[in-house]
Amino acid sequence: MCIVKKFYVADSHFGHERIIEMCARPFSSVDEMDETLIANWNAVVGDDDIVYHLGDFAMNLADEDRVRAIFNWLRGRKFLILGNHDYKRVNQLHPTLARLEWMATPTTSLETTDGGHRVYLSHYAHRTWPGQHKGAFHFYGHSHGNCPPIGRSRDVGVDLPDVAFRPRTFDELTKGMIE
Template identity: 70%
Template sequence: MSFFRKKFYVADTHFGHDLMLTRPGRPFSSTEEMDEALIDRWNAVVGDNDIVYHLGDFAMGLADEDRVSGVFNRLRGSKVLVLGNHDFKRPNVLHPTLARLDWMTSPSATVETTDEGHRVFLSHYAHRVWPGCHKGSFHFFGHSHGNLPAIGRSRDVGVDCSDIAFAPKTFAELTQGML
């Protein structure tokens, strides 16, 4: 049996993070409302066989493993974690709650993939240069919550960006006007 897998990209969901409620553009009255909206929007576009590259800062309150795994298990698709600053228990040590989740591959600091025939470099952090940037590759990042302008073929894919609208996006959606 063969099936078509779409690829999606997103960053900075910060599931369960109270501080995110104070960010401009996050119109939620509670973390529960925010989490439910993020889950609903994710599942509205991602299919069970799709892949979602999450570019860091998946959740906060990682000590509540049942809550974090409950959110993770409700999200459709296979998930790849590119590590963000809030994904660690301490420097260079992935939080055990995240380590126990069923990621498609082991979480890592950067990932490279191809999408629609284009090379794509993924990192939680924005890079001024990235592998293949002088040869037409793309770079998707998070961390900046929509506050850092793109350089060349790079862009923020965090849920706070107005065109992301709290849902994972495809390569075509993210690169519209960049090709």
């Protein structure tokens, strides 16, 4: 029997050269960054595991073959929570991302449960979220570590020191948050 794990990550920005300088990522090139992100992902995610990507999956979406190759190299069953860079125009998912084999249609937010806990997923940090006052968690991206958490919310972007450029499990992300 295969044990399926759930992972969470945001803001990979595959193919985004400028993100290296903008977020002080420790890479000398976009190729090095992409290769490291792919290797780190595949080191922890199994083929049957679930990965919730909380937005800004890739840049340079005009290079559909490259984006598709990266997507296919990444292990797991992938869900996309839409980020600001995942659109071609306002309210129009970029066709490159729309043609990838996501486990469900990409969406602006999603709720799941993990370890018996309710988890609200969005690219953006919310001051309040469904179930907040009943112990629910909220994972977000977008801010690259510049938006402080509130209660049981936190940034799951690759740039966070404890995320360290790889998807993380609920237990890893909530360590110290649960009494």
